[in-house]
Amino acid sequence: MARARQERAEITRQAILDGAAVAFDRHGFGGASLSDVVKQAGVTKGALYFHFQSKEALARTLMDEQFQVSEDVPAIEEPGLQTVIDLSHRMAHGLRANVRIRAGIRLVIEFGSFTNPDPTPYDTWIDTTHGCLKPAQECGDIFPSLDVYDLATLLVGSFTGIQVTSHVRTGRDDLHTRVIDLWNFLLPGIVPAHRLPRFDPAGSPECRAELGLAAPDSPAMPVG
Numbered sequence: 001m002a003r004a005r006q007e008r009a010e011i012t013r014q015a016i017l018d019g020a021a022v023a024f025d026r027h028g029f030g031g032a033s034l035s036d037v038v039k040q041a042g043v044t045k046g047a048l049y050f051h052f053q054s055k056e057a058l059a060r061t062l063m064d065e066q067f068q069v070s071e072d073v074p075a076i077e078e079p080g081l082q083t084v085i086d087l088s089h090r091m092a093h094g095l096r097a098n099v100r101i102r103a104g105i106r107l108v109i110e111f112g113s114f115t116n117p118d119p120t121p122y123d124t125w126i127d128t129t130h131g132c133l134k135p136a137q138e139c140g141d142i143f144p145s146l147d148v149y150d151l152a153t154l155l156v157g158s159f160t161g162i163q164v165t166s167h168v169r170t171g172r173d174d175l176h177t178r179v180i181d182l183w184n185f186l187l188p189g190i191v192p193a194h195r196l197p198r199f200d201p202a203g204s205p206e207c208r209a210e211l212g213l214a215a216p217d218s219p220a221m222p223v224g
Contacts, residue, residue: 017058023037029111064104066121067128069101070090084132089207091163092179096172134148141191143192163175182201183199
């Protein structure tokens with residue numbers, strides 16, 4: 001009985017997060033109300049307050065979920081520059097296909113902007129990226145003269161701007177193409193010429209297969 005109650009509680013919790021993601025994705029933190037969340041989730045306000053004490057607690061949980069995209073990085077034996085390239089495509093795919101990631105990123109941008117800015121999610125992504133770039137530099141894949149923490153900061157900022165621009169201009173339909181552009185322009189400036197063939201701006205074959213992305217120079221495949 002206890003296990004059944006726990007399972008029902010978790011189903012309700014996930015339904016609340018799904019409903020909150022839809023509400024925040026459509027209206028933002030300020031525009032979404034708890035009534036919107038309850039309506040989208042199909043639960044009572046009592047159930048909502050049992051799991052989450054406030055709208056901000058809901059938002060924080062969704063903001064944290066974006067990091068699921070990088071949860072496998074610690075298990076990679078030799079993380080490096082291609083790991084970061086693949087992460088950028090995984091995040092792009094998540095933004096296009098997963099409303100919870102999409103809502104989380106919108107909330108990060110809202111919470112990290114001008115009113116009571118919170119840099120924590122950006123710092124987490126910078127640290128994750130830096131953790132991959134540092135061994136890449138140590139093995140000769142990145143110019144030794146570069147500060148890889150500054151490079152990680154640039155990459156996180158660049159991706160943030162690219163995805164916002166893609167959202168505004170095309171509803172993120174061109175996001176993977178714009179990420180490929182980022183790497184095509186950036187890689188020659190950070191990677192020694194003889195090492196460039198080691199990296200695929202469109203993502204590794206394993207990453208493309210996982211995400212259902214078309215191989216370079218082949219017709220585009222639908223995402224999500």
